[in-house]
Amino acid sequence: YLDYTSKYNLKCVDDGSIQAKEYVTGILQGDKGMKELELICNKLNEHCYVDKSCGVHVHIGGANFNRRFSILSIMLGQMMQEQLFKIQPKSRRSNTYCQRIPEKYYKLRTVNKKEFPFTYKRMLRLLSEYVSNDENGFTKYNCKKTHHPNGHYASTRYKWLNLNNCSYVGRGNTIEFRQHSGSLDYDKIRKWVLFCMSFVSFVENHSKTIIETYNRFQEDPAICIPMRDVLRVGLGDLEGGIIADYYDKREERFN
Secondary structure, rough: OOOOOOOOEEEEEEOOOOEEEEEEEEEOOOOHHHHHHHHHHHHHHHHOOOOOEEEEEEEEOOHHHHHHHHHHHHHHHHHHHHHHHOOOOOOHHHOOOOEEOHHHHHHHHOOOOOHHHHHHHHHHHHHHHHHOOOOOOOOEEEOOOOOOOOOOHHHHHHHHOOHHHHOOOOOOOOEEEEEEEEEHHHHHHHHHHHHHHHHHHHHOOOOOHHHHHHHHHHHHOEEEOHHHHHHHHHHOHHHHHHHHHHHHHHHHHHH
């Protein structure tokens, strides 16, 4: 492993899940952040390797993280889940550390609090179960102002779409994507980071599309919001289309 990392925006820590080292970057922002990521990948390629036990975990911050955002993220995540696993190696499809969103959360959806108060409370109980395994809902001891009731390594963090950090205080206000296979390839990681950013942007800016499509998805699980649409909305037709073509080829390769 790379022993000396202070030159880079990087920290090397122990990771029991792979019985090796995990590299954690500092906050990466904009073009400067991408350049830092490229330098990190180039340096790690000189010293390190990954295998199928490894993964790339991406945290995205800076969004308006509230309960509506969390529910919309789960809704979009469920609609995209199958296509996202298809672009990953088979080692990621039944991996303990990036689990699928359980089917019981198909019931989760946004509702108007004033018009449907009982349904709204039921949705909050479901969300509480998603992030803390607590079926009783959110309380003053289990809310955004508190630390996670089960600690940082709570089992709920191991879904591919991890909302623990943006639901509690203490570990950075981010949404985490745990799905991608381990890699030291800058271009490959960059494309995935741009997708994760596009996903967050889509949740923030296209809630109506998510809700309308989700209503149909609940009746027919074959209905979804394509990854290509999310990328093109987030990055523009040109770059979004290029990255979508790349993921089409990955799906062909892994299937």
